[in-house]
Amino acid sequence: MSKVFELIAKEEKRQNETVELIASENFVSENVRKAVGSVLTNKYTEGYPGNRYYGGCENYDELENYCREMWQKVFDTDYHVNVQPHAGSQANYAAYMSVLKPGDTILAMDLNNGGHLTHGSSVNFSGKMYISHFYGVDDNGFIDYDGVPARLREVKPQVVMVGASAYSRIIDFAKFREMIDAYNAEFGTDCKMIVDMSHIAGLVAAGEHPSPFGIADIITTTTHKTLRGPRGGMIFCKPELARKVDSAIFPGSQGGSLMHVIAGKAIAAEEALTPEYKEYIKNVVINTRVMCDKFIEMGYDIITGGTDNHLFLVDLSKTFPNVTGKQVQDKLDEHGITLNKNCVPKEARSPKETSGVRIGAAAMTTKGWKPEDFCKAAERIDKIIREELA
Ligand SMILES: Cc1ncc(COP(=O)(O)O)c(C=O)c1O
Numbered sequence: 001m002s003k004v005f006e007l008i009a010k011e012e013k014r015q016n017e018t019v020e021l022i023a024s025e026n027f028v029s030e031n032v033r034k035a036v037g038s039v040l041t042n043k044y045t046e047g048y049p050g051n052r053y054y055g056g057c058e059n060y061d062e063l064e065n066y067c068r069e070m071w072q073k074v075f076d077t078d079y080h081v082n083v084q085p086h087a088g089s090q091a092n093y094a095a096y097m098s099v100l101k102p103g104d105t106i107l108a109m110d111l112n113n114g115g116h117l118t119h120g121s122s123v124n125f126s127g128k129m130y131i132s133h134f135y136g137v138d139d140n141g142f143i144d145y146d147g148v149p150a151r152l153r154e155v156k157p158q159v160v161m162v163g164a165s166a167y168s169r170i171i172d173f174a175k176f177r178e179m180i181d182a183y184n185a186e187f188g189t190d191c192k193m194i195v196d197m198s199h200i201a202g203l204v205a206a207g208e209h210p211s212p213f214g215i216a217d218i219i220t221t222t223t224h225k226t227l228r229g230p231r232g233g234m235i236f237c238k239p240e241l242a243r244k245v246d247s248a249i250f251p252g253s254q255g256g257s258l259m260h261v262i263a264g265k266a267i268a269a270e271e272a273l274t275p276e277y278k279e280y281i282k283n284v285v286i287n288t289r290v291m292c293d294k295f296i297e298m299g300y301d302i303i304t305g306g307t308d309n310h311l312f313l314v315d316l317s318k319t320f321p322n323v324t325g326k327q328v329q330d331k332l333d334e335h336g337i338t339l340n341k342n343c344v345p346k347e348a349r350s351p352k353e354t355s356g357v358r359i360g361a362a363a364m365t366t367k368g369w370k371p372e373d374f375c376k377a378a379e380r381i382d383k384i385i386r387e388e389l390a
Contacts, residue, residue, distance in 0.1 A: 015027070018336040018338050019337045019338065021337065021360060021363070021364065022358075023340075024222075026363050027363055027366045029228075032267045032271075035260065035264040035267050036260050036261055036264040040259040041258075041260040043060060045060045045257050045259050046251075046256045048064070048246060048250070049061035064257070066266055070269035070273070071236075071265070071269050074273055075204065076213070079236040079238060080237050082094075082249050084249050084254060084258075085232065085234060086232060086233065086258060086261075087231065089233075092161075092194075092233075095194050096130065098237070098244040098252075099194075099218070099241070099244065100158055104131070104157075104158040104159070105130065105133065105156060106126065106131070106133070106159045107132075107148075107152065108120045108132065108133075109143070109164050110136045112136075112351070113136040113343075113345055114167040115134070116165045116196065119163070133151065133155040137345050143167070143171065148179050152183040152191070156189070158192065159193075160176065160193050162193060162195045162212075163198065165199060166311070167199075168303065168304055170210060172210075173211075177193060177215045180193050192217040192218065193215070194218045195216040196220045197220070198225055199309070199310070200226065201221040203226060203281055203284075203310065205281070206277065209309060218236070218245065219235070219237070220233065220235050220236075221236075225362065226284065226310055226362050228272075228280075228366065229265050230268065232261045283365050284362050285308075285310065286371060287361040287369065287370075288311060289306070290375060291359065291361060292306055292307045294375045300314050300315075301317075301319055303315050310360050310361055311359060311361075313342055313344065314356055314359065315355065317355040317356070322390070325340075325341030325353065325355060325356050328385060332384060335380070337377070337384075340357065341358075342357055364377075
């Protein structure tokens with residue numbers, strides 16, 4: 001047997017035997033995997049439906065259009081959608097490129113406060129191509145909405161990026177829109193609002209989080225987190241930006257599209273439209289809250305004191321000042337529990353060490369875990385931290 005299949009078998013075993021609490025991961029259906037592993041990987045389809053650079057694309061045209069229509073249905077929107085981004089980072093790359101020139105300014109959530117690398121980090125293209133400034137969270141860990149108007153006036157951005165990788169509360173998209181509109185009115189500018197809903201897209205689809213549609217100019221997302229599709233990205237935009245967004249993806253930043261992945265995205269959209277998916281997302285939110293409450297009951301500090309979505313952040317800095325997020329991550333790995341270290345607001349340690357961990361319930365809810373299973377896992381984690389690390 002090829003070494004590759006040996007490794008895939010080992011990974012399948014690992015996935016079956018470990019407790020997966022990484023907030024950005026999930027388990028896709030057999031059908032998504034079938035689509036992604038299909039013959040569609042054999043074909044070059046540069047361009048868009050009806051306008052390809054290669055012959056033989058008729059099935060792909062129909063598939064890509066179907067995928068696009070299905071995602072519009074999922075989010076009940078007439079926003080234009082591009083399903084070609086290879087990943088969330090590529091979606092953000094093209095979203096910026098469609099409305100910014102290199103050297104323009106973006107205002108986004110600070111990485112240490114829960115933002116993402118592609119939201120202006122100095123080690124990422126977004127912080128190298130654009131001048132990036134940040135808003136953050138207040139002393140309780142909630143987005144500091146009150147500080148945003150002053151930041152807008154100070155840094156005069158052309159784009160405000162709204163969204164996060166590690167934020168456990170509802171994001172008030174309408175409030176951001178109001179603040180951006182007021183700034184544009186005061187300065188006669190045309191600052192665009194981009195929402196990166198990668199983490200919460202599944203909650204938006206199921207009505208468990210307010211929707212950014214009708215509010216943001218551009219919306220980007222990954223497809224593999226709470227949306228439970230294959231690894232990939234998508235961009236939605238107001239119809240007037242469609243041409244710019246499409247050309248920022250192809251030919252702007254990508255070549256041939258990954259049609260096998262687009263097929264997987266279409267299956268994920270079909271699944272997201274079912275009542276079972278809505279029930280699944282409801283359960284994700286309940287399970288996250290129950291597990292978070294269990295940690296609070298056991299004396300842990302939770303950033304913002306709770307959660308509204310599929311994840312929460314444990315701050316170890318006061319309860320276990322000598323224990324780092326990395327130590328917890330590594331120790332739990334030894335016990336077959338997977339989660340990730342995470343910075344806490346006003347983090348004193350480096351991002352490689354951190355004083356917190358991020359915990360999510362989307363993956364184990366897919367595996368059928370109930371609230372009591374999440375409570376037991378919280379107790380196990382507490383025991384390991386107390387007995388083996390503190
Ligand atoms: C908010 C957010 N945006 C973008 C991305 C990037 O997605 P990808 O890893 O597919 O490039 C992530 C990934 O974790 C994310 O959390």
